[in-house]
Amino acid sequence: MTETPGQTVGPFFHHALAYPGDSELVPFGSAGSVVLHGYVYDGAGNAVPDAMIEIRQADASGVVPAVGGSLRRGGAAFTGWGRSCTDAAGHYWFSTVEPGLPFFAVTVFARGLLDRLFTRIYLPGAANAVDGLVAAREADGRLRFDIHLQGPSETVFLKFPRT
Amino acid sequence: MVDGNRGTSLAFDRVTISQHEISDEIAKIQADSPKGAPLLDFPPYRSSLLRHPTKELQFVDPEGAELLAPVFGHSDVAPIEADLTIQRGGEPIGERIRVHGRVLDGDGRPVRRQLVEIWQANAAGRYTHQGDQHPAPLDPHFTGVGRCLTDDDGWYSFTSIKPGPYPWRNHHNAWRPAHIHFSLFGTDFTQRLITQMYFPGDQLLALDPIAQSITDPAALSRLIATYDHEQSEHEWLLGYRWDIVLTGSHATYLEPSDD
Numbered sequence: 001m002t003e004t005p006g007q008t009v010g011p012f013f014h015h016a017l018a019y020p021g022d023s024e025l026v027p028f029g030s031a032g033s034v035v036l037h038g039y040v041y042d043g044a045g046n047a048v049p050d051a052m053i054e055i056r057q058a059d060a061s062g063v064v065p066a067v068g069g070s071l072r073r074g075g076a077a078f079t080g081w082g083r084s085c086t087d088a089a090g091h092y093w094f095s096t097v098e099p100g101l102p103f104f105a106v107t108v109f110a111r112g113l114l115d116r117l118f119t120r121i122y123l124p125g126a127a128n129a130v131d132g133l134v135a136a137r138e139a140d141g142r143l144r145f146d147i148h149l150q151g152p153s154e155t156v157f158l159k160f161p162r163t
Numbered sequence: 164m165v166d167g168n169r170g171t172s173l174a175f176d177r178v179t180i181s182q183h184e185i186s187d188e189i190a191k192i193q194a195d196s197p198k199g200a201p202l203l204d205f206p207p208y209r210s211s212l213l214r215h216p217t218k219e220l221q222f223v224d225p226e227g228a229e230l231l232a233p234v235f236g237h238s239d240v241a242p243i244e245a246d247l248t249i250q251r252g253g254e255p256i257g258e259r260i261r262v263h264g265r266v267l268d269g270d271g272r273p274v275r276r277q278l279v280e281i282w283q284a285n286a287a288g289r290y291t292h293q294g295d296q297h298p299a300p301l302d303p304h305f306t307g308v309g310r311c312l313t314d315d316d317g318w319y320s321f322t323s324i325k326p327g328p329y330p331w332r333n334h335h336n337a338w339r340p341a342h343i344h345f346s347l348f349g350t351d352f353t354q355r356l357i358t359q360m361y362f363p364g365d366q367l368l369a370l371d372p373i374a375q376s377i378t379d380p381a382a383l384s385r386l387i388a389t390y391d392h393e394q395s396e397h398e399w400l401l402g403y404r405w406d407i408v409l410t411g412s413h414a415t416y417l418e419p420s421d422d
Binding site: 001002003004005006007008009010011012013014015016017042043044046048050054056057058064065066067068069070071072076079080081099101102103104105107109110111112113114115116117118120130149150154155156157158159160161162163 | 199200201202203205208210211212213214215216217218220221222223224225226227228229230231232233234235236237238239240267269270271278280281282284290291292294295306307308310344346352353354355356357358359373374376377382383385386406407408409410411412413
């Protein structure tokens with residue numbers, strides 16, 4: 001069958017898609033948690049304040065969870081999925097655990113971006129990482145990965161056999 | 164709001180560009196080979212200029228978390244969230260509608276028990292969003308936000324109000340056709356889709372650089388709902404049908420072989 005085309009998420013998605021706890025796969029600051037964060041930039045190096053990043057990941061033991069509860073996380077099991085809308089500085093962040101598989105799967109949406117983009121964020125030191133897609137470990141332990149939609153530092157975006 | 168696309172200093176320059184010039188740009192691009200997916204590099208949509216990648220997408224085989232979409236259930240979504248006309252203790256103003264259809268994967272299989280999220284402007288063309296400052300009334304009884312889970316055959320259904328078209332500052336006298344934003348998941352993470360549903364007969368579609376970034380008319384037609392009289396209810400609402408087809412699932416896919 002022929003797939004339905006995508007369209008931009010537009011500027012007015014926050015009141016629909018953002019929700020309390022959306023970026024906290026585990027509570028911020030909880031034991032064993034890590035912060036994955038970064039900034040989204042356009043081709044002129046300006047922050048993108050109306051982007052949305054989603055991640056999908058395995059738990060610490062390498063199992064990709066297939067359980068509900070991402071939208072109402074209170075007391076729920078680890079779901080392995082989260083969503084973060086960038087702030088006015090283009091910043092996104094997740095509180096999560098380091099996956100037992102080598103990367104976070106990532107989807108990028110933004111006003112001005114006509115269809116979603118896929119990428120990966122590999123853990124530092126991961127074997128066989130795609131060049132350019134490895135997070136940096138900051139001094140305070142956070143994982144940092146900036147996303148450049150365009151320009152000299154343009155992020156490597158991915159396609160799959162059936163996308 | 165610095166960049167809500169309707170009040171920016173950057174946008175100020177754009178309002179001198181006419182619809183005629185934008186339509187000419189669109190026609191020149193569309194004279195080349197038509198594409199079913201939106202062109203990411205589509206200058207008539209001015210906001211895309213600095214926000215599209217210029218390098219080829221890198222081909223990879225999906226692995227691990229990419230093979231499994233997030234799962235949502237009844238603890239995530241209450242049935243009442245599928246009715247946008249009863250969320251604020253009073254009747255929203257406008258043309259009451261029902262939009263329903265099926266979510267299928269690229270192999271025609273229903274996407275079962277999966278999350279569908281929608282958002283839209285009210286009947287006057289205004290969003291309940293701080294960034295939307297266009298001088299049309301807000302409706303205190305309408306948020307324009309809904310969610311539901313598909314059923315075991317992939318069906319979704321929302322009751323709502325027909326959204327109004329609204330002006331934006333892509334160019335002078337630019338109007339978005341009436342639309343509902345849809346956010347969809349499949350069974351693989353790679354099937355993720357956010358798109359917009361349009362209404363049949365909307366004269367603004369041909370003028371709209373966001374819709375026209377899908378340069379193949381047959382592909383664009385897949386974003387247009389059909390009027391569905393069977394779903395219309397006597398003295399109550401008008402029905403629309405819109406089916407959504409995601410990309411194929413990798414998890415159950417066998418690569419075509421040469422033999």
